[in-house]
Amino acid sequence: MHTVAVLALPRVVPFDLATPVEVFGRARLPGGGPGYRVLVCAEEPETDAGSFALRAPWGLAELGSADTVVVPGTDGPHPAPTPAVLAALRAAAARGTRIASICSGAFVLADAGLLDGLRATTHWAAAGRLAADHPAVTVDPDVLYVDNGQILTSAGAAAGLDLCLHMVRRDHGSAVAAEAARLSVVPLEREGGQAQFIPLDHDPAPGGAALEPLLGWLRQNLDRDLTLDGIAARAGVSTRTLIRRFREQTGTTPLQWLHVARIRRAQHLLETTPHPVERIGAQVGFGSATAFRDRFKRSTGMSPRTYRSTVRPRLRHPSEAPGRERSE
Structure with missing residues (x-):
């Protein structure tokens, strides 16, 4: 079964964390069986999520055996990812693991060097900072998500749903993704990008x-x-x-x-x-x-x-x- 590891960093955004857990966790194959095994992972057993404490059942080691790693956004200002987190992401990428970010999670991928030479996106309000901090990354602030094959990034909040449903569609086809979208009460495809939401x-x-x-x-x-x-x-x-x-x-x-x-x-x-x-x-x-x-x-x-x-x-x-x- 396809394993998705969701990486909970300090001050993780609850919405961004819950999105992959819910979308992948509820995806069902045509026979009714689960499409994914979802693991919430963290560097430490207990993580400060700002408004609450999160106790993650799995650690960074699980990133090494996952088929997909999702990095949710964090609520800034926040410290840079630790060397252990960056090393785990780089090692997963080297093994060919699919790695995706939601919202400001793109900064973590960029810090790990995984976005160098690639097109990427993040929340429109943070796109300028991502481009300034990481000039080797081509930042597109207008789209809901960017799929580079192995490395994917999405804009903020609901765009994480678009990205996760896109990955379900890639893995299991439109029928499974459409049912996952119905369970989330969202359309499978939204026309346009986040340009329509920028003031x-x-x-x-x-x-x-x-x-x-x-x-x-x-x-x-x-x-x-x-x-x-x-x-x-x-x-x-x-x-x-x-x-x-x-x-x-x-x-x-x-x-x-x-x-x-x-x-x-x-x-x-x-x-x-x-x-x-x-x-x-x-x-x-x-x-x-x-x-x-x-x-x-x-x-x-x-x-x-x-x-x-x-x-x-x-x-x-x-x-x-x-x-x-x-x-x-």
Whole structure:
């Protein structure tokens, strides 16, 4: 069973700590069995969590045998992680363990050198400090989470839910992740990023949900050859106004939103249908199978066929011979 070790540091944020415990702890496989074994670990048996004392059943040694390590945020100001904590994280990373941070937990990963040369995020209010303290890290303050494959980071609070559900989806597919999302009473996917939550010097466009009819239309027409001009014409606005409204209400651009929506739909089709990869690429609006494979791999870190075999190993179309895997 996949083991998730949640590292409780001094002054850990209770919400950030509870998020991976609840999401992974409640995830159930199609047969009803647990998807994960969750361990709360700390350097010392009792940890000061600010408003309460936390007694962790496991220590740093468990990080060495975990499949995933999650580092929740801490409430600052707080001391830097101890050498033992940093060494345990570096050793886990060297073994190929997946390591994720929630909110200011990104500072711990950065202190360990695990974010050097990578794109990362944290709470928007702390993004500037992370970038200043760790110039080798490319800090993106606009997104909810960043998945670099082995190393993942998320923004604050509820973005930790997005990240944990994303990892469940990576591990067990959309159906398991969707059920975990329902238990948490949150959507499996949220469009946009934390840019939509950052205070602005000007008022956003009237009606925060003004784009929803257009987004719904786009979801229903992902197979079409959609262009920026065409989307703007559908919305009845100029392309400049369209881009501005997307930034204000989703935190991203129209075409970036469209790319994400297409890949999400492709993941669903790969998991739930036996359609060949080429057909699925066309169904979600890619002009060629090569373009679809390239975009899918950049977005998920694996080819469409590998993704399908990972989340639905028994679902294979007769025309998809294993020997073709190398072409993706």
